[in-house]
Amino acid sequence: MAAGADSGLSFSIRVPLCHVDFECTDALQGHTVTLHSPTVVPWTRDRSFRVPLAGATKARVQPHQMATDPALRRKYSAAVRRCIFPEERALAFFAHYTQSNCERECLANFTLAWCGCVPFFMHRK
Numbered sequence: 001m002a003a004g005a006d007s008g009l010s011f012s013i014r015v016p017l018c019h020v021d022f023e024c025t026d027a028l029q030g031h032t033v034t035l036h037s038p039t040v041v042p043w044t045r046d047r048s049f050r051v052p053l054a055g056a057t058k059a060r061v062q063p064h065q066m067a068t069d070p071a072l073r074r075k076y077s078a079a080v081r082r083c084i085f086p087e088e089r090a091l092a093f094f095a096h097y098t099q100s101n102c103e104r105e106c107l108a109n110f111t112l113a114w115c116g117c118v119p120f121f122m123h124r125k
Helices: 071-076 098-115
Strands: 030-034 048-052
Touching: none
Parallel strands: none
Antiparallel strands: 030 048
């Protein structure tokens, strides 16, 4: 319940030696760790960090919360705001509305409309 590395989360990743590929260079050996909210499908490339084998890594977690004055919600339409609130529309692919989930869904819908297909890792109807 305090700040700083000494008060943070610590864990060990143990890998059997038979699962280590010694043909990889030292820079490629290790693990990719992604921290994200359980309501968000993570963008691994943006929110991950490497933990080398037989090494330690420190990561900073910086929470971000956005709040909107209720008066703005009444004064401006979604078209003018260029965003929606969770109760104004449900997402098709995600149970929980977040900015990240909305952006992913918009990207998938735009890609499908523009190209007629989406990469295998994108959500689709």
